Amino acid sequence: MSLQKKLLTEAKLKLHNTKTEVFIPQYGFGTASAPDQLEETKTALKAAVKAGVRNIDTARYYGNGHIEYAIGEAIQELIKEGVVTREDLFITTKVWPNYWNRAADSLETSLKALQVDYVDLLLQHWPLCFPQVVNDKTGELIGKPHDENGEPIYEKDGDYIVTFQQINKILDDPANGKKVRAIGVSNYDVLKLERVFADESIKNKPSVLQVELNPQLNQTELIDFCTKKGITVIGYSPLGSSGAPILKLPELKEIGDKHGIKPYDVVISWFISKNLVVIPRTINPDRFKDIKYYYELPEEDIKKIDQIGETKPYRHIDEDFAHVLPGFTGRTKTENE
Ligand SMILES: NC(=O)C1=CN([C@@H]2O[C@H](COP(=O)(O)OP(=O)(O)OC[C@H]3O[C@@H](n4cnc5c(N)ncnc54)[C@H](O)[C@@H]3O)[C@@H](O)[C@H]2O)C=CC1
Numbered sequence: 001m002s003l004q005k006k007l008l009t010e011a012k013l014k015l016h017n018t019k020t021e022v023f024i025p026q027y028g029f030g031t032a033s034a035p036d037q038l039e040e041t042k043t044a045l046k047a048a049v050k051a052g053v054r055n056i057d058t059a060r061y062y063g064n065g066h067i068e069y070a071i072g073e074a075i076q077e078l079i080k081e082g083v084v085t086r087e088d089l090f091i092t093t094k095v096w097p098n099y100w101n102r103a104a105d106s107l108e109t110s111l112k113a114l115q116v117d118y119v120d121l122l123l124q125h126w127p128l129c130f131p132q133v134v135n136d137k138t139g140e141l142i143g144k145p146h147d148e149n150g151e152p153i154y155e156k157d158g159d160y161i162v163t164f165q166q167i168n169k170i171l172d173d174p175a176n177g178k179k180v181r182a183i184g185v186s187n188y189d190v191l192k193l194e195r196v197f198a199d200e201s202i203k204n205k206p207s208v209l210q211v212e213l214n215p216q217l218n219q220t221e222l223i224d225f226c227t228k229k230g231i232t233v234i235g236y237s238p239l240g241s242s243g244a245p246i247l248k249l250p251e252l253k254e255i256g257d258k259h260g261i262k263p264y265d266v267v268i269s270w271f272i273s274k275n276l277v278v279i280p281r282t283i284n285p286d287r288f289k290d291i292k293y294y295y296e297l298p299e300e301d302i303k304k305i306d307q308i309g310e311t312k313p314y315r316h317i318d319e320d321f322a323h324v325l326p327g328f329t330g331r332t333k334t335e336n337e
């Protein structure tokens with residue numbers, strides 16, 4: 001019997017812990033492209049939106065701080081062409097750790113680059129604090145500052161909670177409140193989320209947690225915690241990041257072959273059926289000719305996919321600056337292969 005299919009672009013979830021009613025489309029467009037892929041990202045984004053995709057995940061940091069300008073241009077062109085209105089889109093941006101104590105400034109810079117009056121979701125990108133270090137040659141802020149020995153450097157007296165305290169205040173601020181519809185965090189673990197919930201100065205609790213999430217890192221414990229707290233989980237690097245290694249997992253091919261669908265459709269359908277949001281990245285506009293549906297996978301297939309990450313969870317995003325965070329341990333190159 002063939003699987004029931006549904007339109008991917010119609011899958012959405014209601015966010016909790018918000019001031020107004022906010023829905024997030026479950027299928028989004030990731031934009032962590034290389035700095036030399038600005039034009040390609042813009043072209044692919046326009047194709048995605050023309051195909052019905054409404055959720056755009058970006059960040060101040062992406063493309064060395066340049067991607068938001070390309071996205072802003074794409075959005076303006078799509079609006080002028082009559083494809084969408086601003087209100088049709090769900091735009092997420094994030095505060096990078098070098099703006100850890102200047103969240104409102106970061107938001108302002110993103111809004112300007114994106115050419116919009118508000119974002120739908122503002123996230124703290126990492127629970128880390130970096131100093132502001134300027135590149136002598138370009139005059140631009142360095143996203144990942146390192147010392148002369150190549151070690152990441154952190155703000156000595158910084159406390160990551162300050163960033164979310166500030167993001168929380170933006171929502172209540174009469175001057176800035178209308179610039180953000182929902183707030184959240186990224187790369188937090190359960191302990192850090194518990195700290196946010198225990199902090200009485202934080203009145204607006206996170207609506208969203210964005211973390212690496214895919215069949216090899218199924219984040220069961222975090223998802224359970226978030227479900228209890230009304231936090232919607234967005235999975236980043238759903239395909240295992242560059243090169244899409246997840247799509248080569250034999251279990252996904254087997255399930256896909258059984259139903260006559262591609263491993264990509266299997267992964268995306270797994271996310272949607274688990275009430276998660278998924279934000280894969282591509283700069284290939286032609287992909288959006290094929291990406292239309294998700295499928296109602298049988299429970300046994302969902303469990304089989306859940307099992308992949310149970311015995312040997314594998315984290316694909318391995319940033320040296322994150323090694324100070326529990327669970328974000330560095331791998332050697334050999335382990336990485
Ligand atoms: N909050 C955070 O710290 C992070 C957030 N993100 C967000 O999540 C998004 C997605 O994660 P990424 O790490 O960028 O990678 P991803 O897991 O989406 O994989 C991207 C790779 O998959 C390939 N791909 C895409 N569609 C494909 C298809 N249909 N068939 C075959 N290959 C395909 C792409 O060409 C690219 O090489 C980012 O772009 C960004 O928006 C990503 C990393 C960290």
Ligand SMILES: O=C1O[C@H](CO)[C@@H](O)[C@@H]1O
Nearest residue numbers: 032059125126241317319
């Ligand atoms: O969002 C992000 O993207 C990069 C990796 O692609 C990662 O460092 C950051 O959190």
